[in-house]
Amino acid sequence: MPKSIIKSPLLISLIIAIGAIGCTVPNPEGAAPDQPQSTTPTNQPTSEPVSQPQTSGQAVEPQPTQPALGDFPRQKLDLSDAVDPDSEFGQFRESFKQAVRDRDANFIAPLIPADGLPIGFGIPQTLADLELDNPDAWFWELLDKAIVPGCSQTAVDYYAQVDANTTGWVCPNIADRFYAEVLPPEENIGIEYEFTKVIVYGNAVNVHEQADQDSRIIAILSNEVVEFDRDRWEAIMAEVDFQESPILKEWTPVVLPNGESGYVDEFQSYQPLDPRIIFGQVNGEWQILHIPAGD
CATH class of the missing domain: 2.30.30.40 (SH3 Domains)
Incomplete structure (x- = not known):
């Protein structure tokens, strides 16, 4: 893609606007999900990469890992029954x-x-x-x-x-x-x-x-x-x-x-x-x- 299009203020504004309202540009099949997509033909190098728009207006914070139920020291008792049922x-x-x-x-x-x-x-x-x-x-x-x-x-x-x-x-x-x-x-x-x-x-x-x-x-x-x-x-x-x-x-x-x-x-x-x-x-x-x- 010609550098003049990549540097176009209008296109940059549109990319920012799309990111602000939570839209995403779909990845082509087989592309890594976190890698930016290139709009440049494969046989033509580009001197400036295209930034991947964010999917929301705010940075996504990592969610804390929830502990498993009972993830703590235990104090168990042996409560087995001493009675012989046939006695x-x-x-x-x-x-x-x-x-x-x-x-x-x-x-x-x-x-x-x-x-x-x-x-x-x-x-x-x-x-x-x-x-x-x-x-x-x-x-x-x-x-x-x-x-x-x-x-x-x-x-x-x-x-x-x-x-x-x-x-x-x-x-x-x-x-x-x-x-x-x-x-x-x-x-x-x-x-x-x-x-x-x-x-x-x-x-x-x-x-x-x-x-x-x-x-x-x-x-x-x-x-x-x-x-x-x-x-x-x-x-x-x-x-x-x-x-x-x-x-x-x-x-x-x-x-x-x-x-x-x-x-x-x-x-x-x-x-x-x-x-x-x-x-x-x-x-x-x-x-x-x-x-x-x-x-």
């Missing part, structure tokens, strides 16, 4: 799980000690207190969550009513595994440290950005320990009563190791001080001996 307790536990799902008060009632069931540090709860005839009672919800993970053997010889040489079981075994695998800093020994942790139970559990199943997933966790977002929990509590809060009844606020905050399904989040069921045999029959909580 006497294994068969009892399956019947117990089914009774809880069915809200079968006739199955559960005989498992409660006659003088009441100790729960946490409170006074023993009688059958009337447990309201087994109400399928929405708090005790059914406690059993629902406690019986899902695995169980571990535990000593029960300090319970006066148990049969001699009986093997006790604790369900869930999450607190046992936490204390066996997670050592608190020396300056934080005591229950305050336990309040700061959440154990996410299950495989490939989603952590959502908001307390909403449709919100963005920010991480995927499997049987691991994260921080309890106590500040967010207290902020929600300050606004609405716990019993009236669908957020706190359905979600647990957590902080991931990378500092990002999110929410985990409450049914899949446990804390070391959550209720756990102690089973033992009394007169040859399995019974709920105690439900420790908060200790």
Whole structure:
């Protein structure tokens, strides 16, 4: 192309105008995408190259690379189940799980000690207190969550009513595994440290950005320990009563190791001080001996 055309002010102005409104000049087939096109015949050299117009009026900044979900250090727990499904307790536990799902008060009632069931540090709860005839009672919800993970053997010889040489079981075994695998800093020994942790139970559990199943997933966790977002929990509590809060009844606020905050399904989040069921045999029959909580 003659140099006089390349230097034409009108043509240069048109090129700039085209670039400003975001138009592009298509590359010929096979040309490298970032190389300027030549309008000069292949057998005629040119002394001045033609500048490739920009595709927008502003420079394009490189986009930051998004980290992969869960791109942070992990603190996993071995939450395997110690119960042999074919054992006497294994068969009892399956019947117990089914009774809880069915809200079968006739199955559960005989498992409660006659003088009441100790729960946490409170006074023993009688059958009337447990309201087994109400399928929405708090005790059914406690059993629902406690019986899902695995169980571990535990000593029960300090319970006066148990049969001699009986093997006790604790369900869930999450607190046992936490204390066996997670050592608190020396300056934080005591229950305050336990309040700061959440154990996410299950495989490939989603952590959502908001307390909403449709919100963005920010991480995927499997049987691991994260921080309890106590500040967010207290902020929600300050606004609405716990019993009236669908957020706190359905979600647990957590902080991931990378500092990002999110929410985990409450049914899949446990804390070391959550209720756990102690089973033992009394007169040859399995019974709920105690439900420790908060200790």
